[in-house]
Amino acid sequence: NAGVTQTPKFQVLKTGQSMTLQCAQDMNHNSMYWYRQDPGMGLRLIYYSASEGTTDKGEVPNGYNVSRLNKREFSLRLESAAPSQTSVYFCASSLQGAVYEQYFGPGTRLTVT
Amino acid sequence: RKEVEQDPGPFNVPEGATVAFNCTYSNSASQSFFWYRQDCRKEPKLLMSVYSSGNEDGRFTAQLNRASQYISLLIRDSKLSDSATYLCVVKDNTNAGKSTFGDGTTLTVKP
Numbered sequence: 097n098a099g100v101t102q103t104p105k106f107q108v109l110k111t112g113q114s115m116t117l118q119c120a121q122d123m124n125h126n127s128m129y130w131y132r133q134d135p136g137m138g139l140r141l142i143y144y145s146a147s148e149g150t151t152d153k154g155e156v157p158n159g160y161n162v163s164r165l166n167k168r169e170f171s172l173r174l175e176s177a178a179p180s181q182t183s184v185y186f187c188a189s190s191l192q193g194a195v196y197e198q199y200f201g202p203g204t205r206l207t208v209t
Numbered sequence: 210r211k212e213v214e215q216d217p218g219p220f221n222v223p224e225g226a227t228v229a230f231n232c233t234y235s236n237s238a239s240q241s242f243f244w245y246r247q248d249c250r251k252e253p254k255l256l257m258s259v260y261s262s263g264n265e266d267g268r269f270t271a272q273l274n275r276a277s278q279y280i281s282l283l284i285r286d287s288k289l290s291d292s293a294t295y296l297c298v299v300k301d302n303t304n305a306g307k308s309t310f311g312d313g314t315t316l317t318v319k320p
Contacts, residue, residue: 194240
């Protein structure tokens with residue numbers, strides 16, 4: 097099992113460009129999440145999907161959109177990138193319910209110039 | 210006030226030392242609690258879940274005090290390989306199980 101995979105690993109964008117970050121999990125998890133992590137800080141939730149067909153905003157959703165394509169895949173789109181979106185983006189998944197831990201992908205390091 | 214607060218450290222300790230990290234949370238309805246470990250430029254990985262009765266895994270002991278809304282992690286006999294950032298994570302009781310992360314406590318174990 098690959099667990100949670102993310103593509104790309106690194107990306108440099110110019111201000112105003114758009115891109116989609118891809119995430120897939122092979123653990124048959126219902127819930128999936130997108131976080132960003134800025135230097136010296138914890139993870140902040142951007143969007144999450146409790147189950148296939150549902151998505152909800154997290155703590156910092158502005159400037160992002162998501163698509164839960166199927167049970168395995170959850171993508172994050174930046175429509176018009178801004179320097180403030182320079183960050184490391186982590187995708188995670190878990191079984192549905194409060195008691196289950198999350199499993200993380202390796203992250204995408206995004207720089208917006 | 211942040212929902213989950215941790216002492217950022219850094220903690221610099223010699224090998225073999227015992228070190229304790231604390232974490233407080235503000236949402237009394239929080240359901241589940243975890244400690245994650247994050248190595249530099251890597252993804253967080255689960256270190257241990259935290260149960261009401263307290264739990265131990267080798268050199269690591271986690272405690273939960275629901276009345277004080279407080280979680281702790283104790284590391285005994287520190288190893289060089291324990292150097293990392295430790296993240297306190299609180300999960301709510303919704304079906305989605307949204308997690309709130311502390312900013313992390315950085316530990317450096319020195320020879």
